[in-house]
Amino acid sequence: MELLFKFENFEGPLDLILFLVKKNKLNIREIPLSLLADEFMNYVNKMQEMNLNITSEFIVTASYLMELKSRSLLPRSNEDQEFQKSKERFYAQVEQYAKLKEMVENIKNLDNIELKNYPVNVRIVFPKINEKKLKKLIKSTLQEIEIKQKIYQIKKEELSIEVVMSRILNNYIGKNLIDILKESKTKYEFIVKFLAVLELINLNKIYLDKKLKIKRVRKNAKRSNSVG
Amino acid sequence: MQKDQIALVEAIIFASRGIKKQDLLNLTNFSEELLDKIINYLQNKYNNSEEHGIELRDIDGFFRFYSKESFSNTLSKIIKKRSLNSLSETQLEIVLLLATHKKMTKPEIDNIRGKDSYNVLKQLLSSGVIKRYKKGRGYIYSLTDVFKDETMVEELVKDLGGVNIDHSGS
Amino acid sequence: MQKDQIALVEAIIFASRGIKKQDLLNLTNFSEELLDKIINYLQNKYNNSEEHGIELRDIDGFFRFYSKESFSNTLSKIIKKRSLNSLSETQLEIVLLLATHKKMTKPEIDNIRGKDSYNVLKQLLSSGVIKRYKKGRGYIYSLTDVFKDETMVEELVKDLGGVNIDHSGS
Numbered sequence: 001m002e003l004l005f006k007f008e009n010f011e012g013p014l015d016l017i018l019f020l021v022k023k024n025k026l027n028i029r030e031i032p033l034s035l036l037a038d039e040f041m042n043y044v045n046k047m048q049e050m051n052l053n054i055t056s057e058f059i060v061t062a063s064y065l066m067e068l069k070s071r072s073l074l075p076r077s078n079e080d081q082e083f084q085k086s087k088e089r090f091y092a093q094v095e096q097y098a099k100l101k102e103m104v105e106n107i108k109n110l111d112n113i114e115l116k117n118y119p120v121n122v123r124i125v126f127p128k129i130n131e132k133k134l135k136k137l138i139k140s141t142l143q144e145i146e147i148k149q150k151i152y153q154i155k156k157e158e159l160s161i162e163v164v165m166s167r168i169l170n171n172y173i174g175k176n177l178i179d180i181l182k183e184s185k186t187k188y189e190f191i192v193k194f195l196a197v198l199e200l201i202n203l204n205k206i207y208l209d210k211k212l213k214i215k216r217v218r219k220n221a222k223r224s225n226s227v228g
Numbered sequence: 229m230q231k232d233q234i235a236l237v238e239a240i241i242f243a244s245r246g247i248k249k250q251d252l253l254n255l256t257n258f259s260e261e262l263l264d265k266i267i268n269y270l271q272n273k274y275n276n277s278e279e280h281g282i283e284l285r286d287i288d289g290f291f292r293f294y295s296k297e298s299f300s301n302t303l304s305k306i307i308k309k310r311s312l313n314s315l316s317e318t319q320l321e322i323v324l325l326l327a328t329h330k331k332m333t334k335p336e337i338d339n340i341r342g343k344d345s346y347n348v349l350k351q352l353l354s355s356g357v358i359k360r361y362k363k364g365r366g367y368i369y370s371l372t373d374v375f376k377d378e379t380m381v382e383e384l385v386k387d388l389g390g391v392n393i394d395h396s397g398s
Numbered sequence: 399m400q401k402d403q404i405a406l407v408e409a410i411i412f413a414s415r416g417i418k419k420q421d422l423l424n425l426t427n428f429s430e431e432l433l434d435k436i437i438n439y440l441q442n443k444y445n446n447s448e449e450h451g452i453e454l455r456d457i458d459g460f461f462r463f464y465s466k467e468s469f470s471n472t473l474s475k476i477i478k479k480r481s482l483n484s485l486s487e488t489q490l491e492i493v494l495l496l497a498t499h500k501k502m503t504k505p506e507i508d509n510i511r512g513k514d515s516y517n518v519l520k521q522l523l524s525s526g527v528i529k530r531y532k533k534g535r536g537y538i539y540s541l542t543d544v545f546k547d548e549t550m551v552e553e554l555v556k557d558l559g560g561v562n563i564d565h566s567g568s
Binding site for chain 3 (some may be wrong): 232234237238240243255293302303356373
């Protein structure tokens with residue numbers, strides 16, 4: 001019945017064994033090998049039924065446990081040196097892993113622990129090297145970055161002339177050209193706006209009146225007094 | 229000036245990677261006069277003694293212990309020094325970007341370089357030049373203290389005028 | 399025991415992140431007797447003086463200077479320690495193993511964990527937590543200096559009593 005418990009996802013066989021040990025509330029050495037082996041097998045089978053990911057390590061450990069179990073059931077198993085050795089090796093491995101897990105828990109829980117002794121550092125003074133060549137290299141790389149950075153900003157602003165042209169037609173009709181240009185945040189924006197205005201004039205969509213106000217060219221209307 | 233006061237200041241300076249006088253004052257609650265006296269005492273003790281291999285320096289307002297210059301040749305033999313010269317040009321580009329910006333995301337780096345930086349970042353991470361920490365879905369990259377210490381890249385960049393970054397746009 | 403000999407040993411120990419006696423011998427060309435004398439002298443000078451905030455310790459055969467315990471409260475306020483909590487539990491397992499064992503092969507790690515560590519090692523490598531070098535057919539894994547420096551994981555493990563893992567079993 002207890003197999004119907006919600007399954008944790010055991011990463012490896014040792015995680016499952018630690019779980020079983022905890023469940024039995026005993027020390028691993030106090031749990032009969034046969035019980036441990038059976039419970040392990042049950043879980044592995046159940047995991048298989050549930051289509052959980054079972055790595056080959058689970059299968060290897062299961063068969064190893066079954067072997068230990070069968071040998072433990074033989075008469076005089078206590079005198080079987082070979083068996084005692086295998087058993088000891090298995091316990092040692094589980095205990096070692098339990099210690100590691102405990103350490104992980106400790107560190108997780110006590111993250112802001114103060115250290116008793118902090119390692120101290122001094123800055124090492126290295127001999128002067130040929131800095132000329134290095135500085136030249138750094139300088140040229142820095143310049144390259146600067147150029148790339150500018151291009152990056154332009155890309156980021158997405159100020160294509162087309163976009164600005166439609167912005168002018170939608171928002172800037174009737175406004176003064178100088179005022180619009182003055183609003184530019186960067187030199188690039190200034191240039192793009194100016195080019196957009198020129199392009200619109202060229203396409204005969206707008207014209208500038210005497211006071212440099214942007215006016216829409218109306219179809220069939222006579223274009224006069226335009227500044228070209 | 230008591231012995232334990234000297235020891236406290238010494239411990240703080242040693243454990244820090246360079247510390248300002250104001251921070252020392254805050255941490256110790258000493259008067260400025262006392263702190264000056266202790267610093268003076270320490271500098272005298274370390275810097276002027278032939279028995280000491282290190283000295284206390286004040287560089288740009290940061291107090292820190294440095295190995296003495298006379299040992300620089302020996303030390304350079306044992307301490308594996310990361311050198312800017314050993315970086316490829318692509319690696320150097322990213323290092324200099326980070327030396328200027330301090331912290332950057334991968335998209336920011338990619339954007340400026342106009343290409344994907346996945347492989348270079350991986351190389352730099354695994355060689356201890358840069359580190360990263362998770363923020364939201366991505367990572368923030370910066371230079372490691374060890375690398376900064378060993379190459380003094382930030383000082384070099386500053387000396388050369390740095391990258392002229394227009395922060396208004398970003 | 400001359401003054402400049404003391405200064406040299408001091409400079410090397412300070413500059414290193416923990417150094418073995420054998421390495422000190424190789425670097426200085428001193429006799430073992432002389433080196434022992436100098437180390438003794440340094441330990442006496444720093445460790446037993448109330449005027450010093452740091453002490454020279456020998457931890458698992460590595461000599462390094464550490465701040466004295468009485469200052470840990472103050473120092474914890476200024477030392478920026480990277481948190482280990484950004485690592486997953488599985489990653490932390492391997493990090494703690496390496497913090498204890500210093501150097502391990504993948505089969506050794508797999509053996510203790512009872513499962514394959516390929517993917518975790520790959521993650522740790524690419525994020526600069528561990529490094530590896532080829533030896534024979536396999537690799538030897540260890541923590542990077544940068545990671546050790548920033549997290550002080552080795553000191554944490556020591557303070558918590560160590561993982562105390564039986565070396566005979568692996």
